Amino acid sequence: MGTLRRGLRERKLAENTMLWFCSDNGRPGDNSPLRGSKGEIYEGGIRVPGICEWPAMVKSGRTSIPVVTSDFYPTILEAAGIPMPKDKPQPLDGISLMPLLTGKMTQRPNPIGFMSGGMSAWSDNRYKLVVTKDGKQLYDLVADLGETKDLAAEKPDVVTKMNKALEAWVASVHKSQAGGDYQK
Numbered sequence: 001m002g003t004l005r006r007g008l009r010e011r012k013l014a015e016n017t018m019l020w021f022c023s024d025n026g027r028p029g030d031n032s033p034l035r036g037s038k039g040e041i042y043e044g045g046i047r048v049p050g051i052c053e054w055p056a057m058v059k060s061g062r063t064s065i066p067v068v069t070s071d072f073y074p075t076i077l078e079a080a081g082i083p084m085p086k087d088k089p090q091p092l093d094g095i096s097l098m099p100l101l102t103g104k105m106t107q108r109p110n111p112i113g114f115m116s117g118g119m120s121a122w123s124d125n126r127y128k129l130v131v132t133k134d135g136k137q138l139y140d141l142v143a144d145l146g147e148t149k150d151l152a153a154e155k156p157d158v159v160t161k162m163n164k165a166l167e168a169w170v171a172s173v174h175k176s177q178a179g180g181d182y183q184k
Helices: 002-010 069-079 156-177
Strands: 019-022 050-053 112-116 119-123 127-132 135-140
Touching: 002 019, 112 156, 119 156, 127 156, 135 156
Parallel strands: none
Antiparallel strands: 019 050, 112 119, 119 127, 127 135
């Protein structure tokens, strides 16, 4: 990354270049205070640092708004002024992060879905539903980032609503994986 950044600066391209960096999902071992590690659907297995450098647009600072690599494609299209293709519409899991990069986004407008090792999760700005072979768990990520207190029994209405959205997303992912969303 250092060589790439230095090269962009030497060529006077850095100011108007959007450069993204993010880590791999999780790592084996202890990710305290987060629960879980690589290959798991808990925050310790999915939460990673992400950095966007784009001096002409992004001012220095930090945000705690969750993003996902699926957001890169719509963000890059919007930044380049390229409309989403309308002749071959396909489901899009990500959102444009341009409002975040310009300081206009205060929370994520759409939840994020995850699947790994037979587990799935649906995470919005506050709650996260985790579905495993053993059942459903609900966590309040604002109050309990370490996912230590399962609220599923206390908030069955939240579980039902989030599970319905998660099931629709999982079905969409499976349809895409089978090629059902792509014209031949």
